[in-house]
Amino acid sequence: GESVGLHLPTLSVQEGDNSIINCAYSNSASDYFIWYKQESGKGPQFIIDIRSNMDKRQGQRVTVLLNKTVKHLSLQIAATQPGDSAVYFCASYSSASKIIFGSGTRLSIRP
Amino acid sequence: DAMVIQNPRYQVTQFGKPVTLSCSQTLNHNVMYWYQQKSSQAPKLLFHYYDKDFNNEADTPDNFQSRRPNTSFCFLDIRSPGLGDAAMYLCATSREWKETQYFGPGTRLLVL
Numbered sequence: 005g006e007s008v009g010l011h012l013p014t015l016s017v018q019e020g021d022n023s024i025i026n027c028a029y030s031n032s033a034s035d036y037f038i039w040y041k042q043e044s045g046k047g048p049q050f051i052i053d054i055r056s057n058m059d060k061r062q063g064q065r066v067t068v069l070l071n072k073t074v075k076h077l078s079l080q081i082a083a084t085q086p087g088d089s090a091v092y093f094c095a096s097y098s099s100a101s102k103i104i105f106g107s108g109t110r111l112s113i114r115p
Numbered sequence: 116d117a118m119v120i121q122n123p124r125y126q127v128t129q130f131g132k133p134v135t136l137s138c139s140q141t142l143n144h145n146v147m148y149w150y151q152q153k154s155s156q157a158p159k160l161l162f163h164y165y166d167k168d169f170n171n172e173a174d175t176p177d178n179f180q181s182r183r184p185n186t187s188f189c190f191l192d193i194r195s196p197g198l199g200d201a202a203m204y205l206c207a208t209s210r211e212w213k214e215t216q217y218f219g220p221g222t223r224l225l226v227l
Contacts, residue, residue, distance in 0.1 A: 102160065
């Protein structure tokens with residue numbers, strides 16, 4: 005079946021460094037991708053999205069890169085701060101137009 | 116201002132005792148979703164409404180039902196909660212299908 009997978013379940017980053025969270029998807033027909041941030045005890049919060057007609061999209065301190073050739077998606081967080089500590093989920097839509105979430109990467113920040 | 120509101124934030128129920136979780140939205144979105152999320156896992160879609168059209172996921176247990184009496188409100192009814200139903204229940208909305216989903220804060224359900 006279709007899947008979305010995060011490369012690493014946990015990531016530890018020094019405060020102030022850049023964070024890169026990677027995600028792979030299986031359905032080459034996926035055309036819409038979203039990154040969510042979920043802090044402990046809260047619902048997922050939309051961070052940034054990208055459609056398949058783009059390779060890169062930037063927000064405030066975040067950049068999403070899409071490589072359709074290898075079906076890979078990444079989220080880059082610049083100058084990581086303690087408030088960035090959370091679980092990050094990538095998600096895409098399946099061929100049946102159902103959203104599929106990846107398993108999540110827990111980002112922790114070292115002082 | 117809260118856009119997707121879930122009540123209560125924490126719910127304790129007894130094994131087999133029906134429970135209802137509620138969700139409301141101020142976004143006037145067409146689509147409302149209910150997810151179940153267990154510890155350290157991704158959210159799992161239970162069902163969704165497009166307006167009043169109900170769509171059940173194939174693997175959603177019959178124990179779970181939903182109602183959407185109007186655009187703003189959606190309810191999750193668990194008819195006979197089991198210990199395995201203890202989880203965070205997330206409500207989300209989107210303006211249209213296959214658009215960004217906005218999540219509420221969730222209701223954490225504990226089954227004793």
